């Protein structure tokens with residue numbers, strides 16, 4: 128199984144991507160698992176949902192290039208992108224606290240998953256980057272649209288446009304990372320949630336509904352869908368296919 132869903136004490140549901148050898152890259156099985164975890168998190172016994180990755184090397188390295196490079200056309204790409212985009216919208220609008228527990232490198236779609244969570248806890252000195260631009264595409268799971276909701280738009284636009292890899296410490300200084308920790312573990316989550324966990328879940332849900340109402344009024348999902356469509360258009364073009372081939376050829380030459 129490429130993911131794990133665990134219910135821990137105090138009503139915390141953990142969704143863990145368990146593809147460490149692929150730096151926790153997202154394939155269709157991981158997408159299905161995240162969808163299941165979000166549905167499970169809606170049940171009354173769950174107070175919060177935590178998304179994390181297996182191991183210490185990576186939180187998530189984005190879409191599985193060895194699986195998704197087979198998607199050649201705009202419509203093939205849009206089918207995959209919109210599948211995950213819908214899941215990230217469900218994650219963003221879950222009426223309970225959601226936390227990305229960033230245990231290692233987060234790039235591409237991995238940053239999009241982290242952005243769909245309400246809060247981000249990251250180990251100091253971890254690398255994060257919306258690197259899609261370096262593959263001649265934009266974000267494609269709605270994560271770029273969500274980033275512009277999470278941080279000051281000029282900062283979000285710079286992060287997306289540079290397609291650079293930053294340290295978690297610098298992203299903490301701009302408010303993208305909510306908590307830096309030395310050790311990424313369940314205790315870090317419990318410390319982060321300590322005060323919130325004393326508040327009745329109906330209050331937490333009501334506050335989350337406040338931001339969801341704003342997103343409904345400002346057509347968040349429509350804006351995320353437009354991002355998916357733009358990404359699909361760029362996906363079909365030669366520069367993207369060349370960039371992915373370059374990554375996969377690097378893999379091959381490494382394997383020799």
Ligand SMILES: CC[C@H](C(=O)O)C(=O)SCCNC(=O)CCNC(=O)[C@H](O)C(C)(C)COP(=O)(O)OP(=O)(O)OC[C@H]1O[C@@H](n2cnc3c(N)ncnc32)[C@H](O)[C@@H]1OP(=O)(O)O
Pocket residue numbers: 148149150152184185188189190191192193194195232234235236237258259262266267268374378381
């Ligand atoms: C809309 C989202 C969009 C999409 O595709 O849907 C994206 O997410 S675009 C961005 C896609 N992701 C990437 O381009 C990241 C590629 N990976 C890396 O840059 C590095 O692997 C990194 C920085 C994540 C980790 O570097 P490190 O040196 O620690 O590990 P290796 O590069 O040696 O990788 C180990 C192993 O994992 C495989 N791997 C890593 N990332 C992916 C990936 N995204 N898809 C498939 N496979 C991946 C890598 O090929 C190595 O495999 P091996 O069989 O051992 O050669």
